Amino acid sequence: MSVLLTGLGPSLTAQNSVARVLTLTTARPTEADRCDLAQPSGRSHLLVRLPVDSPQPLDPHTAVEHQAALAWWTARIFELPGYRPDITHVRFADDASLAVARTARRRGAKLAFTVTPDPHRTIDERHAGLPPEHTGDAARALRLDLHRIFVADCLVARADLLVAMPAAPGGQELAAHFPQLAERPVHIQPEGIAPFHPAAADDDTAHGQLARLYGGASASGLEAEDRELPLLLCVGRLHPVKQQEHLVKAWVLAGLHHRTTLLLVGGSPTVPTPDEAAVRARLAQHLATDPVAERRAALWPALPNRQVRLLERALAQRGPGTVLYVCPSAKEEFGLAVLEAMEAGLPVAAPQRGGASHYLHDGVNGRLLATHSVERLADGLRSLVSTPVPELAAMAEAGAATVRERLGIDAMAASLADAYRTTCGASRPADQPQRAEGKSGERDVTGRS
Known part of the structure; x- marks a missing residue:
């Protein structure tokens, strides 16, 4: 999400109707004592990291403690001259978004x-088979899920503009x-x-x-003798929902460790979260x-986004069928890492469930995998690796x-700039305060990652 917003901010300010974009996120604990928590990123785009007193990056479990x-x-940010936004866009159904929304x-x-x-979808699945007398971790998970549903409903009720990603064909899940x-x-x-823009040092980095x-x-690499084996690549944060464990189990269950290699990229290189350490x-x-x-799998910590994209390009140059990108997540709302692998020229496989099915057509420009069980994922991986090279090249x-x-x-x-402009131009309900527009009708926009 941080990569998306870092690129989205400058693109928004390139639109004539957007004067300034602030991207708000939280400072990592090691950054909270720095004085450069606000950094320019392109024309009229500012990245602002809000300090919080937390030993770990915020997540839905802990955000409620830091609302105030x-x-x-x-x-304080919105009180600075020229930084009072016309519209604030929050992305997640959590207490951090609710705090920003209330202030805005x-x-x-x-x-x-x-x-x-x-x-909502999580609570349907996580608690469907639990008895009424759930206790311990199950009860805590239920309380958190119910609270997040309350937060999401609050944000929907407060929002002047609702944005949604495309659903799967025929999907009625959101409604x-x-x-x-x-x-x-x-x-x-x-x-x-x-878009990826080449730089002079790219060849050396790759x-x-x-x-x-x-x-x-x-x-932390693979043996040189295995260089000619096909490689399965997976990039993403280490978290149970990303299902890297499912991928490893399915890779072994399908017997693919005897004829392919595996590279997982993700997780903090210095201070892993509890989830990352456990995964x-x-x-x-x-x-x-x-x-x-064990010999044919490598696990790297997270890389800067540009280095990931350089790696994918270097691997794609090895030729069709030699490197396959696999996303084993339980679901992806859209799958930005999948898009980056596609843009680099790699054949990709992503979950049937979630946003990838909006742009991936199975067997045409990628493959869709059943990721709800290790067995089904193993079947999908086996089929993917067995796909003829000309078909993989055409998909890529x-x-x-x-x-x-x-x-x-x-x-x-x-598209977002048009939606923001329309929303800001609409009449405000009688019980809401009025505010002046920016110069020449331009809008200030803020977003939270």
Whole structure:
């Protein structure tokens, strides 16, 4: 999400109707004592990190404890000359978004909210089989899910503009969880990625990444002798919902560790969260049960986005069928990492469930996988690896064209700017304060990652 917003801000300010964009996020604990928490990023785009007193990055479990601090910092930002927004766009159904939304409305700003089927979908699945007397972790999870549903409904009720990502063909999931949307217009907005711009040092960086990848186990890499085997690549944060554990188990269950290699990229390189540490430990445990799998799998910590995209391009140059990108998540609302792999020229496979099915047509520009069980994922991986090379090459070419023609950041920015302008131009309800527009009718926009 941070990569999306970093690219979206400059693209929004390129639109004539948007004067300034503030992107609000929270400062990581190691950054909270720095004095450069606000940094320019392109013309009239400012990245602002709000300090919070937390040993770990905020998540839905802990955000409620920091509502007051986030509201205070947001209010201070919005009081600066020229930084009072016309519209504030919040993305997640959590207490951090609610704190920013409340502050924005007190300052007279319009509110946009990106509404998704979660957390409603989560509560349906997580608690469907539980007995009435749930206790312990199950009870805590239930309370959190119910609270997040309350937060999501509050944000929907407060929002002047509702934004949603395209649903799967024929999908009614959002309407089922939010019946109130039957009476509300929703702006349907695909996400997009920024174009990749080559730089002078790219070849050296890519060469170094490939040398690291095939530098042997001592370099957290793969053996040089396995260089000619097909590689499965997966990039994403280490978290249970991303299901890297499912991927490793399915890879072994399908017997693919005997004829392919695996590279997982994700997780903090310095201070892992509890989720990251737990996932990393379980991955190591799974791999340790099979010496071949352990030798042919590599786990790298997260890389800067540009380095990920350089790595994907370098791997794509090896030729069709030699590298396959796999997203094993339980669901992806849209799948920006999948789009980046497609744009780089890799054949991709992503979950049937979620936003990927909006732009992936199975067997045409990618593959859709059943990821709800290890067994089904193993079947999908086996089929993917067995796909003839000409078909993989055609899918990769079609996938790159899909991103290039339909899913760029500029098209996303133009569509959102139109929606913001329309919303800010609409009359405000009688019980809401009025505020002046920027010069020449331009709008100030803020977003929270």
